[in-house]
Structure formats: C-alpha cells, structure tokens
Amino acid sequence: MTKRTALITGATSGIGRATAQEFAKHGIHLILCGRRQDRLDSIKNALLEQTEVHTLNFDVRDNAATREAIASLPEEFKQIDILINNAGNAHGMDTIQDGDVEDWDAMMDINVKGVLYVSKLVMPQMIERESGHIINIGSSAGKEVYPKGNIYCASKHAVLAITEGMRLDLNPYGIKVSAINPGLVETEFSKVRFKGGKQADSVYKGYKALQPEDVADIIYFTISRPAHVNIADLLVFPTAQASSTIVKKNV
Ligand code: NDP
Numbered sequence: 240m241t242k243r244t245a246l247i248t249g250a251t252s253g254i255g256r257a258t259a260q261e262f263a264k265h266g267i268h269l270i271l272c273g274r275r276q277d278r279l280d281s282i283k284n285a286l287l288e289q290t291e292v293h294t295l296n297f298d299v300r301d302n303a304a305t306r307e308a309i310a311s312l313p314e315e316f317k318q319i320d321i322l323i324n325n326a327g328n329a330h331g332m333d334t335i336q337d338g339d340v341e342d343w344d345a346m347m348d349i350n351v352k353g354v355l356y357v358s359k360l361v362m363p364q365m366i367e368r369e370s371g372h373i374i375n376i377g378s379s380a381g382k383e384v385y386p387k388g389n390i391y392c393a394s395k396h397a398v399l400a401i402t403e404g405m406r407l408d409l410n411p412y413g414i415k416v417s418a419i420n421p422g423l424v425e426t427e428f429s430k431v432r433f434k435g436g437k438q439a440d441s442v443y444k445g446y447k448a449l450q451p452e453d454v455a456d457i458i459y460f461t462i463s464r465p466a467h468v469n470i471a472d473l474l475v476f477p478t479a480q481a482s483s484t485i486v487k488k489n490v
C-alpha cells in the first residue's frame with residue numbers, strides 16, 4: 240500500500256501527540272497541527288527518523304488562518320488520506336448559571352466550529368478521490384451530561400451529531416467517518432479546564448486513568464481496518480470508570 244498522509248489537529252499534547260507517535264511507527268506521513276510552535280518543532284524532530292513530517296501552526300477558531308494553513312501545504316503533503324479532528328478542550332466547570340461566557344465561546348469555537356472549519360477544507364479532496372477517513376474525537380461527555388459539564392458536554396454532543404451527519408453525507412463517496420469517545424484520559428486537559436488551578440491535580444488521582452497512548456492505539460486500530468470495515472462510534476473508559484460521575488477510587 241502506498242504511504243498514507245494523516246493530518247492531526249491538537250498534535251502538540253495528549254491524545255494528538257500520542258497518535259502522531261503511533262502513526263509514525265507505521266510510517267504514516269504526518270501533518271501536525273497546533274499553536275505551540277516549539278512543541279510542533281520538537282515532536283517533528285523526534286519523529287523524522289520514522290516518517291515524513293510537516294507542521295502547521297494555526298488556531299482552529301480562525302477560519303481564515305485555517306484556510307491559509309491548509310493552502311500552504313507543500314505538494315507532497317497536499318493529499319490528506321486521514322483527518323483526525325482532535326484539537327479541543329474544556330474551559331471551566333461551573334453550573335450553567337455561573338458559567339463564563341468567554342469559556343462557552345472558547346468551547347463552542349474550538350470543539351465544534353474548529354472541527355467544521357478543518358473538515359470543510361479537507362473533505363473536497365476526499366470526495367474527489369472517493370476515499371478517506373475522518374475521525375472526530377468526541378468524549379463520553381458527548382453521550383452523557385454530568386453536573387457542571389453543561390457546555391463542554393454540549394460541544395461534545397455536537398461533535399457526535401456532526402460525525403453522524405458527516406457519515407450520512409459522505410457515504411456516497413466511500414469516505415469512512417468515525418467517532419472515538421474516551422472517558423477520563425490523563426493529559427493536559429484538566430490543566431486547561433481549571434486554568435492551571437489546584438483542582439486539576441486531583442482529577443486523575445486514586446485510580447488508573449486512560450493514558451493518551453491507550454487512545455492512540457484505538458485510533459490506529461480504527462484506521463487500519465480493512466476497506467469494508469468502519470468503526471462508526473466507539474466509547475472507551477478506564478476500567479475504574481463506569482460513567483461520567485462514577486469512578487472507583489482506591490482511597
Ligand atoms: P490536551 O490539552 O493535552 O491537548 C489539546 C490539544 O488541542 C493541544 O495539542 C492543543 O494545542 C490543541 N488545541 C487547543 N486549542 C486549540 C486551538 N484553539 N487551535 C488549535 N489547536 C488547539 O488535551 P487532550 O489530549 O486530552 O484533548 C484532545 C481531545 O480529546 C479534545 O478534543 C478533548 O476534548 C478530547 N477528550 C479528552 C479527554 C480527556 O479526559 N483528556 C476525554 C475525552 C475526550 P496548542 O495548545 O498547541 O494549540
């Protein structure tokens with residue numbers, strides 16, 4: 240099989256970075272995206288021995304910047320076979336009546352509109368070739384609303400609805416569309432959610448949370464199924480987790 244190229248958003252940390260590392264092991268060419276150029280550079284340098292890597296620095300909230308970034312791809316990276324819509328995060332955790340409007344905007348703009356902006360630019364070439372695979376990283380929060388999760392959960396419910404819509408609309412072109420929905424994964428997610436505050440320290444304590452590599456492994460499994468197999472929607476928890484609110488802790 241000729242080498243495939245994957246574009247991964249949010250590749251500077253957590254699930255996105257681990258997915259880049261996993262894909263590199265299999266020689267998949269990589270377009271790594273994020274806003275922290277120092278990280279993009281160091282991840283690229285670490286993976287160059289295994290595969291071809293190109294980096295794109297843009298904010299997924301900015302449609303014009305996203306368009307410019309994708310248009311700037313050099314010829315050898317222009318054909319994108321796999322799109323991993325992973326960039327995203329939670330901002331704050333409050334009751335809806337106490338929620339911060341800026342946090343709401345950030346979550347909707349990054350988690351929902353970011354997926355749309357990037358996909359809109361990548362889908363036409365997949366449609367033209369009648370092949371491709373889009374994986375949207377949802378969340379258990381896209382299946383279940385938990386207390387004070389309101390808008391983050393809404394953004395991930397939207398990701399799931401968008402994934403289902405994409406699967407319907409892209410079905411005539413043979414394009415695979417998958418949602419991978421993890422529960423608690425130990426990444427920088429909680430540091431971002433709690434804005435570096437102490438609350439972040441306790442989120443992954445007292446049990447074994449999923450590690451980013453666990454999710455990356457599942458993402459690679461998903462993109463390596465035979466042509467006639469599409470994993471449409473996958474929910475994965477750490478063993479200690481039974482739902483968004485029930486986690487067995489050894490305390
Ligand atoms: P991290 O905070 O470790 O990584 C988030 C990534 O998203 C970073 O690479 C960051 O890059 C990128 N990103 C954030 N905002 C933007 C933006 N505006 N423009 C471009 N890139 C951006 O978190 P995770 O790895 O945990 O999160 C990855 C995905 O997984 C998210 O969609 C999250 O909602 C989802 N998820 C996470 C779970 C968890 O428990 N950790 C569970 C379920 C789903 P940079 O800052 O360099 O731009």
Ligand code: 8X3
Pocket residue numbers: 377378379380388391421422423424428483
């Ligand atoms: C991240 C998982 O439970 O912190 O999507 O919302 S959770």
